[in-house]
Amino acid sequence: MVKAENVYKTFYTTHKVEALVDVSCQIDKGEVVVIIGPSGSGKSTLLRCLNMLEKADKGHIYIDGVDILDPKTNINKVREEMGMVFQSFNLFAHKTVMGNLTLAQTVVRKRSKKEAEEKAIALLKKVGIPEKAGSFPDNLSGGQQQRVAIARALAMDPKVMLFDEPTSALDPEMIGEVLDVMKTLAQEGMTMVVVTHEMGFAREVADRVIFMDEGKIVEMGTPEHFFQAPTHDRTKLFLSQIL
Amino acid sequence: MSNFSITDYLRTRGWRHISIILFVVMMGGVIGGIYFATQKVEYVWRWYRVPQYFYYKDTIETRAEIEGEVASLTPKGDQVEVLVRGEDEEELYQVPAKSVRVSEGDFVYPGDVLGSYQKWKVGILLQGLWLTLKVSILAVFLGIIIGLFTGLARISKNPALRWTAITYIELIRGSPLLVQIFIWYFVLGTMFNTLLAKQGMGQLSPLWYGVAALAVFAGAYVAEIVRAGIQSIHRGQMEAARSLGMTYPQSMGHIILPQAFRRILPPLAGQFISLIKDSSLLGIIAVRELTKATREVVTTSLQPFELWFICALLYLVLTFALSMFVQYLERRTSIGG
Ligand SMILES: Nc1ncnc2c1ncn2[C@@H]1O[C@H](COP(=O)(O)OP(=O)(O)OP(=O)(O)O)[C@@H](O)[C@H]1O
């Protein structure tokens, strides 16, 4: 479903930052993969390379068999099939919740307004806030905003969902409501790549866990393997700090 | 009432009242001062002469076009039909009954007045105001289009577009508008009109070179305003839109520009108020806008004091109307935060 082969990404700002170094991984259909690692280890960069919000310097990334780094690939078509949820929600501030959910459906998927709205209502019910359809994002709590953001991504019927620390900007009491939505999604068989510091979620929902450090994938395995018998010292150190 | 004191009064409404009085006194002082000074130089105010430059009654005379005899006068309602019969031709004229100056049997020559009527006409100041308005509206409209595209080019990833935009913006902002107007009219205008003439086509009037100069000038500033507005929108908005599969133009059109528009409005209004005022420079290339019209009227009427005040007031009316319109837009677009 998603396959990265020897991906490199370097940022040049004041100094050179090697955000991704020879990263290879594969996510199969229906799999939930959780990426963990210390701050600055390249987790976000990897996720953003997967839908070309960052362009990888080198290597290959295949989404559903399509090489997205091939200049001939229409990246917009690929992105239609991938949902992304951001740490800072990024809801469209000038549109209502309904507007947020229907815009891409009508503009990109060319659905009728009625069809898009029906879909939006169904998804708002699914994430538990159908009564907020007419509200503006500013008037919602963080947890509600993030659930709307998830619904907005789902409205496009994506084949893969990418989550970049979806609960990091939330007050503790709101984390649960967002994680619940994500768990439901996982149970329904959605292919998911989740960057998170929520180890409970990783343990409970993940099929596989990837540990990254300094732009490299250090260790990859089942949650049982990770939380009971990690092999690398870096992993052990990280887990001991975070658990 | 017993515990009312002057300090209480001062602390509550007193300051407000004193400020209002102070304001009135100062305004009165300035106006009175100017009036007093004009008295000293023996200037005679003749405000009653001003309205005629807005709207006036013109007497239009109907003149005979042939030589001949007035054959008949036929009343028709409050009009009279005057039939002039010459040697081998006849002409029929209609004039208001009250103004007939000939009688049956009179012999008239071409150019003789048969009668006259009066008609309201738009005065030169109103014409100037209208031209200023027209030039401003055209330039604002073109300026927005130029500025929008230049602003987008300015932030484009394509170096050719970006550098073109930067060059244009810097060139325009680095030279005086007056010089640019001269270049538009005397250099580009001459060139273009000569080319047109060689193709056997008509000339473009100074008005259009004036509009072009103003629009291109404003466009450079609008471009910077647009760029700043777009860059003030959090980049997460663009990323969210793109991650949903929207193209760059779709994301710009649906997400970024509508949000930027709200922030752009106040500086944009300021820019266009400047543009209205800058249009007063177009008089130098023979566009008879409000300032040029005022100058012409001043030379014929010899009432400069009244007319220049009126001129300033008319600009104020235009700029004030624009501010009001923008405030209305701001209120409309801010609904729903
Ligand atoms: N757009 C960018 N420009 C320059 N440097 C960047 C950019 N994005 C990321 N980096 C750098 O690349 C490295 C990896 O960043 P990344 O955001 O992927 O880390 P992360 O694992 O997601 O960290 P965090 O847990 O803090 O989100 C960091 O050193 C970061 O400073």
Ligand SMILES: [Mg+2]
């Ligand atoms: Mg990150």
